[in-house]
Amino acid sequence: MTLNVYLSGEIHSDWREQIIEGAKDLDVSFHSPVTDHDSSDDCGVAILGQEDNKYWHDHKGAMVNAIRTRKGLADADVVVVRFGEKYKQWNAAFDAGYAAALGKSIIVLNPPAHQHALKEVHAAALAVAEEPSQVVEILRYVLTGSLPG
Amino acid sequence: MTLNVYLSGEIHSDWREQIIEGAKDLDVSFHSPVTDHDSSDDCGVAILGQEDNKYWHDHKGAMVNAIRTRKGLADADVVVVRFGEKYKQWNAAFDAGYAAALGKSIIVLNPPAHQHALKEVHAAALAVAEEPSQVVEILRYVLTGSLPG
Amino acid sequence: MTLNVYLSGEIHSDWREQIIEGAKDLDVSFHSPVTDHDSSDDCGVAILGQEDNKYWHDHKGAMVNAIRTRKGLADADVVVVRFGEKYKQWNAAFDAGYAAALGKSIIVLNPPAHQHALKEVHAAALAVAEEPSQVVEILRYVLTGSLPG
Amino acid sequence: MTLNVYLSGEIHSDWREQIIEGAKDLDVSFHSPVTDHDSSDDCGVAILGQEDNKYWHDHKGAMVNAIRTRKGLADADVVVVRFGEKYKQWNAAFDAGYAAALGKSIIVLNPPAHQHALKEVHAAALAVAEEPSQVVEILRYVLTGSLPG
Amino acid sequence: MTLNVYLSGEIHSDWREQIIEGAKDLDVSFHSPVTDHDSSDDCGVAILGQEDNKYWHDHKGAMVNAIRTRKGLADADVVVVRFGEKYKQWNAAFDAGYAAALGKSIIVLNPPAHQHALKEVHAAALAVAEEPSQVVEILRYVLTGSLPG
Amino acid sequence: MTLNVYLSGEIHSDWREQIIEGAKDLDVSFHSPVTDHDSSDDCGVAILGQEDNKYWHDHKGAMVNAIRTRKGLADADVVVVRFGEKYKQWNAAFDAGYAAALGKSIIVLNPPAHQHALKEVHAAALAVAEEPSQVVEILRYVLTGSLPG
Amino acid sequence: MTLNVYLSGEIHSDWREQIIEGAKDLDVSFHSPVTDHDSSDDCGVAILGQEDNKYWHDHKGAMVNAIRTRKGLADADVVVVRFGEKYKQWNAAFDAGYAAALGKSIIVLNPPAHQHALKEVHAAALAVAEEPSQVVEILRYVLTGSLPG
């Protein structure tokens, strides 16, 4: 059994690398959005032409990024949604809602301080973790039945 | 043609009342989450029993609220998602993602300051408005073909 | 908002009547399986002809009952699944699984003693209640926002 | 033609091993839940943190196990559901209902004594067997057209 | 509970009238194909223009009739498929397969002589009847719980 | 049986009025896009604010119109797609493709000169007509079984 | 591009072998029902135990065969349905209806004499052929763009 796992959300820390490294002996195929912040913001205008208006600048980029995001979410067995300490991160919550409506298994990864604000997102999740290592342990258990310790 | 419209998101201002009042001559059926903040937070434990742990207190409430939210989203033709000035509002973005995956027509209503942070949500919307009156004008146009002014 | 509620499971106590009576002022449309035990067991052979073999006697009846059950589950917004004190009640758990795969909102109603054995069913539910009155309170809250007390 | 077969239900006897051994020359890919009883019960708290309350202890584990179960059921062509002599086994009946709503081909494997209690589950099955060897014979016939004897 | 019932198949006897008359006190909405044989054969060319080639004459008619058939099947809760004594009746078997793939509850009505030839169709049905009165009894039981006699 | 019919395509002749008038004694509910050309082009900027760039001017309008179009197509049993003599009419062909993927019954209404260019669209249709009166005759036949003349 | 092709229907002539031989240089994966008549009739009782009643004998077999048929139809891109000269062949028409509801591309293969009786099945097909060699030519064209001659 190969698991397709999509790693959605925060792009300012190395949580993806921690999970991918921790799971390197497991039969997992990981996918992610483009995590280079500038590329992600500017991809639309860089390819399809400049916009004077910031709204359309952003819109073109968000639409191009959606090609990758939708593919990643549609193919996933498990969607891990990471909320970091800062920023609005509405894209992460949007991905969680999208994944929920598709019936995907959702793991939310967030610091404890966000617990109350994320309660509706948690209600759609099968697991809520605080550390990337816990996500790895879940993937290991799901694939092999092995528990930590 | 009756339109089913679900009004998702911010519960601290009277934007829902403005839209419902403005559209009172139109063939629209509006639905919303429970907008009483305390009831929404406490419904789970009030009905199903207290919890010592704040996480499970919140969880029980979010699950009960999901019965209403899912029904409202599933039945909707149009989902209006309102982002206010404050708070994380991840439930609003979650609803937007959920509605997008179901193929619902989405109208986002937000102050201009949130434009960049909402770009992925906007990319899934058919309209982005700043004022409740614009939402009314869209509903009026969709149902009757009449434009303002 | 009218809620379609299917009342699945145990047929040996008056829990359905308690819920229907308690919710009589609410905009709910209730549906149930045939709850007469003998009719439910014998409907197949009574209409379609006797069987010598007990397996086919039961099979014919279960198939005819499935016409009603499938309709009830397919039309439901909320499925309440009741587990009583006795018997195997595999039909109740089957209905819960069926409803879960259809994405229905599930409320499980069971005595505390069954908690561990029902944990997989509970994991698919939005609420777990012990008393019919709690189901009524959930329906009232979902439809009106009112909480008990 | 490769068949994906999910082996759901009882974890206290070697029925899975008998089927896998018997079908080892066939083009079948078998999947199962985690069948170590203690790991299955404790996986949630072992990875995501202890709970004082037994309900939430169980809930966390059932949710983590659901990641594997959902994947197994979603990918399956055939779902074999085994009911043993003992216990409530509501998870088996739940899986059967879930598989039925997804339109999967279901084979039920149970001792004759459970016949009446399983009639609604049998009504959703394409085959009802008493011995693991019969399941192997069905898989062999479906894949190769060969019958026993 | 209103049942939508589509009456598919043989158009040379009064079985539809018998069922509709027998069920006139029940909350059932019946739909059928056009049962006038000549109209059904010629509707395409009568409206859309003559064809020299018999194949296209038939094709145009079958396509126009499909507008009604698809609507009837899509809206149905229960599909009754009647096979008479004579003719190929491939349209009846086609409707049964179409209904099966949509997950509709199927009742097959046929003379005993056709039993072996219909075994694959029967395998997708929830009831197999020989007389229209049995179909009425099933509808009565499904809607009211009452059995004959 | 009420038929929901969506009238898509050309807005420069009175074909919709002819069909609606001709079918006024039938149980049909008709829906259409906004057929005022200027309103349809300008609705986006009239409600949501001016755009300097013609592309975004058009885009905003097309998105708002999509709210009505999607609702009309999603609710339809039958989609009539009219191609007139002039213009590109890609929106009509787009609606036909959209309707085809949803499994809707499609009637194409076009002048004979367009036959070759529309062959892929015709291949997805259940009827191809040249006159609005033929569409009325199809609706009459589908609903009542009556043929012209 | 690999095409999955399911070959449904008549089992008394070598039409399947002709198609498979003719397409042996193409990227096609063929699947079929079990075509040994006796095995197909008796598989249920041979594996799951004898039945006194011919109906249940047939039923058990049809159900076991359905495991293979459903898999073949669900995985298919193209379903070829063959009607021979003789017999009722309702299983072939049933498969055609099932495939149509799943949106599969259908090719019907039948002698000209059956044209009128098959008109509803033809109305759901993308091609109607009289010879196995024509089916091969269609598969070749679809995969390579090459036409005969």
Add this chain to the structure above:
Amino acid sequence: MTLNVYLSGEIHSDWREQIIEGAKDLDVSFHSPVTDHDSSDDCGVAILGQEDNKYWHDHKGAMVNAIRTRKGLADADVVVVRFGEKYKQWNAAFDAGYAAALGKSIIVLNPPAHQHALKEVHAAALAVAEEPSQVVEILRYVLTGSLPG
């Protein structure tokens, strides 16, 4: 991550070759309709027999081509729809609508002169390009995160 890309539309210029050549180092699987104009027009009658009537000549061909088109669209992650300078190109707009209803990511490729006429098609797209090289750049970015320049 492999992307399945279907290249729909205009067959009179080498835009497909430009995209395939430009993307030859990327993990993309391209599919297209048959682009030989005569073969595409005549495939139906060449294989299935001549027709006197031009409408049925075209119809037979369009139906056979639909086998390939539907497979290509159903399997695609991304659908590129090219509109050239000339012709009606209703098949391209039809494919765009079909892809939109399936929820595919759509890239439209057209000369600027068609902008207004394509506004409803653009409203369903995630990117609108003028040059094949821009499509390549989008595919490169989606797969690797690399931007041009």
